[in-house]
Amino acid sequence: MDGRKFIRSFGYACEGIVTACKEQNFLSHLVSAMIVLIAGYFTGLSRIEWIIVLLLIALMFALEMMNTAIERVVDLASPDIHPLAKQAKDIAAGAVLVFAVFSAIIGLLIFLPKWI
Numbered sequence: 197m198d199g200r201k202f203i204r205s206f207g208y209a210c211e212g213i214v215t216a217c218k219e220q221n222f223l224s225h226l227v228s229a230m231i232v233l234i235a236g237y238f239t240g241l242s243r244i245e246w247i248i249v250l251l252l253i254a255l256m257f258a259l260e261m262m263n264t265a266i267e268r269v270v271d272l273a274s275p276d277i278h279p280l281a282k283q284a285k286d287i288a289a290g291a292v293l294v295f296a297v298f299s300a301i302i303g304l305l306i307f308l309p310k311w312i
């Protein structure tokens with residue numbers, strides 16, 4: 197890949213991040229991530245625990261952005277009500293929920309033993 201094309205693609209990816217940042221759900225994840233990072237700082241996590249926490253936060257943001265992208269594509273492809281459009285949006289939202297629940301469980305497994 198030539199340098200200019202790479203920089204252009206990088207710019208488009210940054211535009212995507214800025215667009216996603218304006219989403220309400222993304223902002224809630226941002227607040228949750230800040231709380232987890234502050235809690236991690238004061239709890240005193242080990243290196244491996246930080247790696248797991250950072251990985252979960254990054255994956256949560258990436259998954260939320262994929263969910264938003266799917267919503268946009270569905271709205272474009274199916275502006276009218278359609279059962280498949282509903283399934284696509286609900287499954288994408290379900291994927292975020294599954295990951296959020298498991299992240300919360302992993303977070304509790306990391307933090308709780310240090311607090312009690």
Ligand SMILES: Nc1ncnc2c1ncn2[C@@H]1O[C@H](COP(=O)(O)OP(=O)(O)OP(=O)(O)O)[C@@H](O)[C@H]1O
Nearest residue numbers: 219221267274275276277278279281282285286289
């Ligand atoms: N074209 C459609 N056909 C059928 N059902 C739809 C359609 N669009 C949305 N829905 C249903 O409405 C729900 C909410 O859709 P909406 O587009 O408002 O998503 P959202 O999760 O509120 O996203 P956001 O508000 O972030 O855009 C979807 O999960 C789906 O069940």
